[in-house]
Amino acid sequence: MKLNIREVMEAGTLDLTDVIPAKDIPLDVMDQPVLTDQIRVQVHAENVDDEILIHAQLMSKIRVRCSRCLEESTSPLSAEFDMEVPSSHIVVDLLEESRQALLLALPAMPLCRSDCKGLCSQCGKNLNRGACGCSGERRENPFDKLKDIYFH
Numbered sequence: 001m002k003l004n005i006r007e008v009m010e011a012g013t014l015d016l017t018d019v020i021p022a023k024d025i026p027l028d029v030m031d032q033p034v035l036t037d038q039i040r041v042q043v044h045a046e047n048v049d050d051e052i053l054i055h056a057q058l059m060s061k062i063r064v065r066c067s068r069c070l071e072e073s074t075s076p077l078s079a080e081f082d083m084e085v086p087s088s089h090i091v092v093d094l095l096e097e098s099r100q101a102l103l104l105a106l107p108a109m110p111l112c113r114s115d116c117k118g119l120c121s122q123c124g125k126n127l128n129r130g131a132c133g134c135s136g137e138r139r140e141n142p143f144d145k146l147k148d149i150y151f152h
């Protein structure tokens with residue numbers, strides 16, 4: 001993903017879209033997540049007082065493991081970054097900046113969906129697939145029993 005600074009200088013502003021194959025941006029994160037789609041890039045570059053101002057937007061998809069139910073799912077990932085380059089440059093490579101921006105945009109606590117019910121703390125069943133036999137009884141919390149005694 002290279003931007004020709006000369007072209008920006010000549011045109012004043014330049015908009016371009018490009019596609020980066022996912023394998024060109026290794027995220028190097030342990031275990032996960034993994035980019036599952038090519039990265040679509042939209043770049044806007046502008047010549048302002050002999051500085052080239054670059055704004056880039058990135059869109060892709062990642063496969064993540066839900067932090068509640070541990071199921072793998074695919075979700076959209078978008079990121080953006082700004083860059084300033086002296087107009088004396090001839091070509092600027094946006095690949096490393098793109099990689100950094102995507103890394104920053106990765107969710108810290110990925111969820112398969114916002115209302116994921118997670119796993120039963122007693123039997124480990126994935127509660128998104130239906131209730132388990134434990135029927136929500138929470139033996140590990142003695143205050144529930146106290147509530148029964150005092151408020152009924």
Ligand SMILES: [Zn+2]
Nearest residue numbers: 066069112116
């Ligand atoms: Zn989940």
Ligand SMILES: [Zn+2]
Nearest residue numbers: 120123132134
């Ligand atoms: Zn259970």
